[in-house]
Amino acid sequence: MKCGYVALIGKPNVGKSTLLNSVIGEKIAIVTEKPQTTRNRIIGIKNLPDAQIIFVDTPGIHKPRHKLGEFMVKEAHQAMDMVDLIVFMVEPQSPSEGEFSIIEKLKKINKPVILAINKIDTVSKQSLLPLIDSYKDLYSFKEIIPISALKNDGVERLIERVIYYIPESPKLYPEDMLTDQAERFLVSEFIREKVMKYTYDEIPYSVAVEIENWEESEKLLRIGANIYVEREGQKIIIIGKKGERLKKIAQEARLEIERFLQTKVFLEVWVKVRKKWRQRDMLLKSLGY
DSSP: OEEEEEEEEOSTTSSHHHHHHHHHTSOOSOOOSSSSOOOSOEEEEEEETTEEEEEEEOOOOOOOSSHHHHHHHHHHHHHHHHOSEEEEEEOSSOOOHHHHHHHHHHHTSOOOEEEEEOOGGGSOGGGHHHHHHHHHTTOOOSEEEEOBTTTTBSHHHHHHHHHHHSOBOOOSSOTTOOBSOOHHHHHHHHHHHHHHHHOOTTGGGGOEEEEEEEEEOSSOEEEEEEEEESSHHHHHHHHOGGGHHHHHHHHHHHHHHHHHHTSOEEEEEEEEEOTTGGGOHHHHHHTTO
16 A cells, blocks of 8 residues: 655646646636635645545745745745655646756755656647657656646556655545645635636736625534625626626526535625735635635
8 A cells, every 4th residue: 555645736826726627627726717726735635545645735936925825835835845756747847946046946856756748639749759858857756747637647656656655654634635635615615716717807806705694403514604805896897787797706606515515505705805915924824715
């Protein structure tokens, strides 16, 4: 039996959360087209007959512009220190300053690293060989594996090699456990995902979600959630004309929550202003960052 922790790291929007959901077979990390969607470390547990792989999805490593960004980058760096194996994910293009910076960090950590070149469905196969060669010159990766997390191409091969490099150990989590995240956290993330889907520019990054009320009965789960923004103008945009945008956000989030929790849900959401919450330590901590 093999069991180990595996960090998924990389720049924002390289497909780490898409890979996690693909491997686990259940949506436990929200996914949007916008970078910096993931803010917290999220654990996903893959159970196999001869192995348990504990994947740690991390926020994209970037240059932070506020304290929330600093928290996100710190989460990624800490994950690299605590795991048995690192899967460094990149897009199928020449390495940029962001990749060089991450590789410099990897050189200081004595951990095996697999390079996963994601989104290979978007490029020709001929372009992959020179790309693989360019990365070989930068770092002594244990493996370089082209994948498409979205199309589930190459993912099985990646899992096989991950199992090879993780240590021998009994399973650390029960076999029916998919994630260590609390239901309330996942529900707040589903709501935030829908806000990010229907808003643009700075607004998606200025939003936090807090579950204020959670009442369970045999037939119904009642949830009350606050959507926090930094300015009054952002609140107006999220609510939309006659409340239409907020209604759409809440409706789609409710359906997602019902699918995940397998129960009927009554969801109420309110939009509130918390000025400069991304810069204030006390507010960040109260919101789980």
